[in-house]
Amino acid sequence: MKILVADKISPKGVEYLRKQAGFEVIEAYGSSPEKVLELVKDVHAIAVRSETKITKQVLEAAPLLKVVGRAGVGVDNVDVEAATERGVVVMNTPAGNTIATAELTFTHILCGARPVPQAAASMKNGEWNRKAFSGIELFRKTLGVIGLGRIGGEVAKRAQAFGMRVLAYDPYLAPSRAKAMQVEIATLDDILAQADYITVHMPLTEDTKYMIDEAAFEKCKKGLRIFNCARGGIIKESALVEALKSGKVAAAGLDVFEGEPLAKDSPLRSMPNVVLTPHLGASTAEAQESVGIEIAEQIADVLKGGVIRNAVNMPSIDEAAIKILGPYLDLGAKLGTLVQQISPQQISTLRITYWGKIVDLDANAITRSIQRGYLRRISGEQVNFVNAPSLMQRLGVQVETIKSNNDCGYTELMAVDVITPDGKIYSAQGTLIGKGGQPRIVNINSREVEVLAEGGLLVLENSDVPGMVGTIGTILGKDKVNIADMSLSRLTPGGTAYMVVRVDTEPSEAARKEIKALPAIKMAKFVQL
Incomplete structure (x- = not known):
């Protein structure tokens, strides 16, 4: 079997595939999209990092392909849906960069407290200006960790070692887990109001995009220091720029950005109290070696008919x-x-x-x-x-x-x-x-309904009064939302009823607000399956 290593991974990973697993390995780093299309015609597996794009066209050009392995966390450069349709396993290595990213985060936190990069640049310019680079201590300060997963948990441990009080916001974290980690559960508003330092460790989803925006900064202490080594877009960059200008935010450290690479004319580049790094979260020798070996082992397991590990699509x-x-x-x-x-x-x-x-x-x-x-x-x-x-x-x-x-x-x-x-x-x-x-x-x-489990559902709980079906239908019709299916349920006449409406498109925010404002409505949720 033949394996294409399209992006440079650890030499130990390549050696494992070639010598220990016995596969033919093609190393083709930095290939153009056209070259990739040519190379994949007879390969059984592809190993990538973040550079090479595994598009639908690439998958269609690879009839023998069984597995795509991403040496890293994200699979943004792989068309997972197209791979699934073709029966191709897509795998990643989610744990390999945990320590590297946690340590980079804490490096940014330290640089936010003590302006070491700025002082170092000043020294290299021949200056000696001790007064210009005064900092603050971490000891007895409050760190707000937004998202207490693997990386957030490691950052919290390091903060505790520095004598910091750690507040953690993770709406899905159970109190028992927080107690075991010796952190204080807090609401997002609590963190915004109390934290001297904030670090974010959430995935970028519809719910977390621009989680830290203008309104959030308004709730923060003056002199906040904030850091993001997770995903660009969780902190709204334009809002951060204004908060830095006003002094609401005293310092910031960013490893990820809304658009990458960061635009050359971004105002963040010229701000003296901001430390920027070019998405270095996983860029340590240990992390790269770890994910390179791990993805090689996972690919070999799939091709030899063994266990499928860390698959994102099966x-x-x-x-x-x-x-x-x-x-x-x-x-x-x-x-x-x-x-x-x-x-x-x-x-x-x-x-x-x-x-x-x-x-x-x-x-x-x-x-x-x-x-x-x-x-x-x-x-x-x-x-x-x-x-x-x-x-x-x-x-x-x-x-x-x-x-x-x-x-x-x-x-x-x-x-x-x-x-x-x-x-x-x-x-x-x-x-x-x-x-x-x-x-x-x-x-x-506990209400009997019957609706196809597909697309978007508008789930409504309402008082059982006449005219509700017509009212909902009118609002959706006015919003140009087509109803595909509807199911009604009630326990007793005049009591509480359930209505599940399957729709072709998502109702607008205005339409949802109009529905929620109806006196008979007790609960209205749009659910995307």
Whole structure:
């Protein structure tokens, strides 16, 4: 078998593929897109970092391709959807750069407290100006960590070693997990109001984009120092520039940017109290060696028919099992993401129950798919079938799996319940209908519904009063939103009713506000499956 190493990885990784695994290896670093298209015609695997783009065209030009391995965390340069359609496994190495990024973050924090880069530049210019480079100490200061995953947790440990008080904002982190890490759980507003230093460690999602914007800076202490070595776009750069100019922010350190490379005319480049690095988070010899060897081992395992590890687009199971479990994996992921979007952010338990034919299957992959679905909007690109259980554990969420022999009224059924710390339950149930195994949602929050598990759903809880269907339809029609399907449910006439509307396009913010403002509406959520 032949492997294309398109971007430079650790020589030990290449040596492993060539000598220990026995594959033919083509090293073609810095190849043009046209050259890549030519090289992939007879390869079985491709190893990349962030430079080479594995597009739909590249995948179509590689009929023998079985696996794409990314030596690093993100897979932004790989068309994962196209790879999945062609049955190509896409893998990454999510843990390899944890320490490197945590240490770079703390380097930025130290440089934000003591202007070492600026002082060093001054010395090289022949100056001796001690008064111009006075700093502050970290000891007894408050650090706000936004996102307490692997990297955020490592930064918190280092801050504690410096005698800092650590506040942590992670809406999905259980109190027990925070206690074990000896950090204080805080709201985002608490951190903005109290922190002397803030560092962000969230994935870039719809919910986290511009999390730190003009309004956020208004809530902060004057003289805040803020840092981002996670993803560009979490901090709004234009808002940061204004906060730096006004003195609200005393110093900043950035390794990632909204657009990369950073524009030459960016005002951030000329600000004396900002330290910039060109996305160096994983740029240590140890991290690069680690991810290079790790991706080589993972690729070899796939090509030799072994375990699939750190796959972002399929579970760690063989091809025969995929054909059987595929529809269940799809349904499970959709139920997971549905229940996450209709429930509060912080939960203590994720309970999964299987009935009927599913009981006789190896449900481990389905359980992982449900967890991955639940985490999709929380952990972004980092979540996959392999790491979903550990991410749930890191959040302090207990996962319970039940296989029931009781009569459920369906040939097969799966239920996903989330339980909050105060005991409230939010739930969704689904089944497969028809020869092709069409996924259907049949229950939401103990209300019987029936709607195709596909696209966008408007989930409404309302007082059972006349005219609601027409009112909702009128608002959506005015917003040019086409209704594909609708399901109504109520327990008693005049009580509380449920309406699940499947729509072709997402309602506008104005339309959603209009719906929420209706006196009869108790809850309105737009859920994207």
